[in-house]
Amino acid sequence: MIADRFWELLSKKIFTEANEEESKEFEELLSSHPGWKNTAETLFILAHQSQPIEKNIEAEQAFEKHIERIKKINIEFNESYPSHNSEIAFEKASGREINTWRLPIGILAIILFVFFIFRNDIVPADKISKSQSPLSRVSTKPGSTSQIQLPDGSVVWLNASSNLTYDKNFGKTFREVNLTGEAFFNVTKDPSHPFIIHTKVIDVKVLGTEFNVKAYPNDAYTETSLIRGSVEVTVKNRPDEKHYLKPNEKVSVANNIINETASETARIPTKSKPLILIEPLTYYHVDSTIIETSWVENKLIFQENETFEEVALKMERRYGVNISFADEEVAQIRPFGSFTNETINQALDALRESFRFNYKKNGSNIIITK
């Protein structure tokens, strides 16, 4: 019967089991029986409804029982791992008093050790050289970039006005670095030593991948863009919430997520944008360059998705200049264009022709006017 065939093809179609011929047959069937279309559409919707996310208390209890069984047969299951962030560990300890006493001394030692590393970050460099784990520090000035090879062979491209530090324990258990500013990482694969990048608002944990982390204090967002492999992004004050990225995705975390008042340092406010946003990477429509990582190839690309004010921040870093706006309207223009070898004057002249504004340049200070 033709109706039976319809049901068979419909179910195949919905669960992507239909081959090309069957798909064609299904289309033909639908066009000769328009009345079936409604049913087919409704079933499509129903079949692809996703489950509402609800806490399954029964499964949660079963998991606790399951962990007891694991521990009974002496299989290592370290629940505090991989939360090696000191803040996280302390938060957990105060939250569950009983667990505090059960924490093995070794874990406490790790917590203290990590805590110590964090402290290092705020101690001036000259004092660090005297401490027991001296920091290696690589910094770039505005207008210059740098390429570094880390002890494990990983390669890091450091964008302008950025700072990367790691200590002599790099690679012992974890490969940990601290970053302010922007860097592109090509991390060599080593499953037993996870590579962790600490920034002010997020920790990024990877195994062996290529990705970009942008964590300038005066930007509104800290961005992690993944080219290849996988990364795990944890927001500092939300240890239980992990974000896993797929290649060609980026996660933007608002820099004011940690402390609402801290956003005063960001020149451009976050407005009503969400605190955490996962979205695809952006491609330059002319040659499909990935915009997020284009700085590595010395390209500066704007594509109408940013205001001139945001673009100016990138230009400041790239050319080592200060840009200010004398006109709010001009600051909100959304320019587009791509620059590689152009000087700041050439770039501004080119933009001026298309977007009609004026600028005054005095040394490294640039004022943009109407």
Next chain:
Amino acid sequence: MRKPENIRLLQQAIACFDDTQAYKQLFLLFYPSLVSFAVSIIKSKELAEEIVSDVFIKIWEKRHQLDKVENLRYYLFTAVKNKCLNQLHDQKNKAGIDINNMAIEFKSLYHDPEQKLISDEMISQIRAAIQELPPRCRLIFKLVKEEGLKYKEVAELLQLSVKTIENQMSLAFKKIGMAINFKLHHLTNVFSKN
């Protein structure tokens, strides 16, 4: 969350970072459906829970190889099935899957207020239609619809032919389709009266 890419990422987090949070997420994701699947084979909730827990213990023990498992969803169901069959064999019961008389719940059928096309009433009508399906048909439909297994995987899991899965699926769709078709028909009548 049950999308294959997400499961893949959980796998990587467990395999590469010994991530116990990811392990917990994986457990919570599959526990209910694996237990109900195991109950359908061994008819004991207690044993079923133990078997699923055993399978997850193995997963943790061998976590560093977890990255190599191509289709974890299918792997979990197969592992649970094999453990259940071994258990039955040990009990000197006849090994085989008897999927009659089992309660199969459908979690993913609910009324999404965003979907104006589908009403609460329609959902309950569909639920009723699913409940009336023969048990085997219901299980196959659940494994495809809710667990996202392919026809071929369900066939292997239940030791049936792919043709049988195709037939059972079209039977399920026919019954559900007739339930909502009636509803749609009913709706259009109401509108034409106005």
